Amino acid sequence: MDYEKILPGIIKKNDNKILLTVLDGVGGLPNIKTGKTELETANVPFLDELAAESSCGTATPVLNGITPGSGPGHIALFGYDPVETQIGRGVLECLGIDAPLEKEDIAIRGNFATLDDKRTVTDRRAGRISTEENKKIVALISGNIKEISGIKIEIRTVKEHRCAIMLKGSGLYPNVSENDPQKEGVPLKPITALDRQSERTAKILSEFENKVIELLGKNDSKAKGILLRGISRLPHIPGFAEKYKLNAVCIAAYPMYRGVSKVAGMDIARCGESVDDEIETLRELYGRYDFFFLHVKKTDSYGEDGNFDAKVRILEEVDSKLRIIKKLKFASMAVTGDHSTPAVLKAHSWHPVPLIINSPNTIPDDIKEFTERECAKGILGRIYSKEIMYLLLACALKLDKFGA
Amino acid sequence: MDYEKILPGIIKKNDNKILLTVLDGVGGLPNIKTGKTELETANVPFLDELAAESSCGTATPVLNGITPGSGPGHIALFGYDPVETQIGRGVLECLGIDAPLEKEDIAIRGNFATLDDKRTVTDRRAGRISTEENKKIVALISGNIKEISGIKIEIRTVKEHRCAIMLKGSGLYPNVSENDPQKEGVPLKPITALDRQSERTAKILSEFENKVIELLGKNDSKAKGILLRGISRLPHIPGFAEKYKLNAVCIAAYPMYRGVSKVAGMDIARCGESVDDEIETLRELYGRYDFFFLHVKKTDSYGEDGNFDAKVRILEEVDSKLRIIKKLKFASMAVTGDHSTPAVLKAHSWHPVPLIINSPNTIPDDIKEFTERECAKGILGRIYSKEIMYLLLACALKLDKFGA
Numbered sequence: 001m002d003y004e005k006i007l008p009g010i011i012k013k014n015d016n017k018i019l020l021t022v023l024d025g026v027g028g029l030p031n032i033k034t035g036k037t038e039l040e041t042a043n044v045p046f047l048d049e050l051a052a053e054s055s056c057g058t059a060t061p062v063l064n065g066i067t068p069g070s071g072p073g074h075i076a077l078f079g080y081d082p083v084e085t086q087i088g089r090g091v092l093e094c095l096g097i098d099a100p101l102e103k104e105d106i107a108i109r110g111n112f113a114t115l116d117d118k119r120t121v122t123d124r125r126a127g128r129i130s131t132e133e134n135k136k137i138v139a140l141i142s143g144n145i146k147e148i149s150g151i152k153i154e155i156r157t158v159k160e161h162r163c164a165i166m167l168k169g170s171g172l173y174p175n176v177s178e179n180d181p182q183k184e185g186v187p188l189k190p191i192t193a194l195d196r197q198s199e200r201t202a203k204i205l206s207e208f209e210n211k212v213i214e215l216l217g218k219n220d221s222k223a224k225g226i227l228l229r230g231i232s233r234l235p236h237i238p239g240f241a242e243k244y245k246l247n248a249v250c251i252a253a254y255p256m257y258r259g260v261s262k263v264a265g266m267d268i269a270r271c272g273e274s275v276d277d278e279i280e281t282l283r284e285l286y287g288r289y290d291f292f293f294l295h296v297k298k299t300d301s302y303g304e305d306g307n308f309d310a311k312v313r314i315l316e317e318v319d320s321k322l323r324i325i326k327k328l329k330f331a332s333m334a335v336t337g338d339h340s341t342p343a344v345l346k347a348h349s350w351h352p353v354p355l356i357i358n359s360p361n362t363i364p365d366d367i368k369e370f371t372e373r374e375c376a377k378g379i380l381g382r383i384y385s386k387e388i389m390y391l392l393l394a395c396a397l398k399l400d401k402f403g404a
Numbered sequence: 405m406d407y408e409k410i411l412p413g414i415i416k417k418n419d420n421k422i423l424l425t426v427l428d429g430v431g432g433l434p435n436i437k438t439g440k441t442e443l444e445t446a447n448v449p450f451l452d453e454l455a456a457e458s459s460c461g462t463a464t465p466v467l468n469g470i471t472p473g474s475g476p477g478h479i480a481l482f483g484y485d486p487v488e489t490q491i492g493r494g495v496l497e498c499l500g501i502d503a504p505l506e507k508e509d510i511a512i513r514g515n516f517a518t519l520d521d522k523r524t525v526t527d528r529r530a531g532r533i534s535t536e537e538n539k540k541i542v543a544l545i546s547g548n549i550k551e552i553s554g555i556k557i558e559i560r561t562v563k564e565h566r567c568a569i570m571l572k573g574s575g576l577y578p579n580v581s582e583n584d585p586q587k588e589g590v591p592l593k594p595i596t597a598l599d600r601q602s603e604r605t606a607k608i609l610s611e612f613e614n615k616v617i618e619l620l621g622k623n624d625s626k627a628k629g630i631l632l633r634g635i636s637r638l639p640h641i642p643g644f645a646e647k648y649k650l651n652a653v654c655i656a657a658y659p660m661y662r663g664v665s666k667v668a669g670m671d672i673a674r675c676g677e678s679v680d681d682e683i684e685t686l687r688e689l690y691g692r693y694d695f696f697f698l699h700v701k702k703t704d705s706y707g708e709d710g711n712f713d714a715k716v717r718i719l720e721e722v723d724s725k726l727r728i729i730k731k732l733k734f735a736s737m738a739v740t741g742d743h744s745t746p747a748v749l750k751a752h753s754w755h756p757v758p759l760i761i762n763s764p765n766t767i768p769d770d771i772k773e774f775t776e777r778e779c780a781k782g783i784l785g786r787i788y789s790k791e792i793m794y795l796l797l798a799c800a801l802k803l804d805k806f807g808a
Contacts, residue, residue, distance in 0.1 A: 363776055379777060390470065394470070402476055403474075
C-alpha cells in the first residue's frame, strides 16, 4: 500500500483526540464443548454497546495466515508496515526489560551456555540456571567489562539463562553473524561482519565473547560462556510526531509495549500495573496529548495458558473497567487486539481480530456484539491492522484531501 | 495490484457495450436527527430496483481513510492506480476550464499577486481582484507575450485572482520549482529546474515572470506579478483504446471530468448541462462507442454545501431520469460515485461508496437498496474503485483466460 507516498502531503494537526485501545490477544476460537469463542461466551455489555454505536469489522494483523509476535502486531496497529519495519530480537529483549536502548545502540539477546575448554557448546542454556545465579554472573561481567575500544558495554539479566546486552556508542552497525551454533556438541561460531560498516561491531563482540569466557572460566557456575543472538538496532522510522503530527503517549503496564511505543516515538506514561491504574493515567493525561495508546495485557495471558474460562472472566473484568473511555471525549477511537490468542491453541494466532471504530464521522452498522463472528459482518469489512491508524486519523479530520 | 502485468495478454475486443455511471459524491453519513444517510432518506426506486437485480458492494476510492479529489477519484474508476497516476494541479486547473491542453504542454496554475518594487509579495491574491479585472489583465498579457524562445504561451482566466498558463511546444519537462513563497512579506522565489531536462522550462518561465512584472508595473491594477504553481504535464498513460481496446466516450457536463477523461484517451461528447441532456447524448451516441462514461455532477454540489435535504431531493430527481439506462442494452454497467460527499462534513470524504455491477454475468445478491449500509453487505464485498473497470470488462466478456 502506498500510504507513505500520500501521507506527508495531507496530514494536518488539529486539536482532536484519538484513542487506540488494544486488548492484547483478544480474539479466540470456539470452545470444543460449547462452540463459542471466549468473546462469545463472555458477558461484555460495554463492548457490545460500543459496537452497536460504531462501525465494526475485523483486522488482519499482518497477512492472512501469518501469526504475529507482539512486535509486528503493534507496529501494524501504529500504521507501519509490519513486514517492512521489523524489530530485531535483540532489540525486543532490551525493550522487554525496559533497558535504556538508544537509537544508535546495538542490542543483543544473550544466552548463558556451558562450554568445554575447546569452546564446544555442551549446554545452550547452562542447565537453565536460576534468575538469581544469572544476576550474580551479570554483576560479575558488569564489574569487569565496562568498555571495549571506546564503546560502553551494558548487560542486564532477563531471566534464567537469558540476558540482554547493549553496545552504546555511535557509528555501530548491526549486520553481524551470531556465535550461536544452534545445537550442542559443536563449537561456537566465529562472529563476523556481514557488511563492511559492521566490522567494528563484530570486532567488539568477539572481544566481549573472549573476555566473558575468560571471566566465567574461573567461576563455579555452569555458565561458561555466552551465546550472542538477534544482533540488531532500533528501526530508524519516523515517529508519530513526524509521521502523523501527533503528540502521542503510551499507557502500558508491560515493558515490551512501552518499548515498541518508544520505537514509534511516543512518550511513555508512568503508571501502575492494573487496568484501573492505566485508566486513571489516561484520565490524568487526557489534556496533555492528542493520541493515546492504551494497552491491556491481561486479556492475552490466559489465552497463552490455554485457560478458556479464565480468559472469559478477564474479558468480563476488563469490559467493566473500560466504560470510562466513552465519557472522555475522543474524536475517534478504536478497540481491537494486536492478534488473537485462542485458549484452544495456547498461543498467538493468525486470525483476524474484531475491530470497533467509534466516531461521529463513521457510519454505525447493525452489529451489536463485539465478537469475531459478528464484527466480521460489519461495515468496515476486513481490513489490515495497519489501516486502522488511517481510519482514526480520517475520522478525527486530520487528513486533507488527496489531489484536487 | 498486478493487473498491468496481466492485462495486455488477456484483453480482447468484442461488440459488447459497457456503461460506467458516476454519481459524483453520492455517498453520505447519517443525519444527526434521523440517523439516516442521504441515500437512506431519498426515495430512489430505480436505483433500488437496479440494486436488487445486480451484484452490490462498496468501493474504496484510494485507500482506507484517504479522501480523494475529483482527479484521483476518477483516475481510479478508470482502472488506473490513483497513487501512481497523479494529475498535477496546473493540469487540473487547465482541464477545469476546458483549456486545449496537449500531451507535451506544460500547465501552470497562476495567482495574480501584489508585489512591491523589490519583488516582495505583499498580497498573494492581489486583493482577490474580480474576474472581470482578471480578464482585462489576461487580455493585456495575451496581447503582449505570445511566445518565448519559440514556445507559445497561452494564458486563460479561471476566476478572481486565478489563471491558467500553458507552454505549448515539444521537448519541455515540468520538473521546475515554483516562484510562490507561500507567504507574504518575502520575495518571489527563483524558478529553477529540478532536473537537467527541465532547464529550458525554468528559463522560459523566469522570462515569462519578468515580462509579466514589467507589463503589470505600468498598470493600475493591484495585480503586479504572477505566482506560478503546480507546474505539471498531462500524465503519460495508455488511453482506453490502447489499455482496454475500448472505443470510449465521456458524457459530462463539467469541464474537469471531460478533462480527466481526455487524460484517459476518451472522446468527449458535446452535450448540454442537464442530466436530461446527458441521457439524450447517451442515447444518440449508443451505436458509436463501446464504453460510455456518464458523469452526473449535481449529486455532489449540495453535499459540499452541507445541504442534506437538497442532496436528498437531487438524488430523487436523478434517480427518476436514470431509468433509461436499463432500456439501452449494456453487457455490463456500474453505478457508483467517485467519492462520498456527506452533507454533515460539507466536503469530500474517505468513506467507501455504494456500488452496483449489473450484467447477465454476475450474481445478484439479496441487496435491495442502493445505500451505504445495504451495499456494504453485498456479494462484491469491499473492493477498490480501480478494480471496477476489470469487473465491467470481465462481465462484458472482454477478458480472456489468464494462463492455461
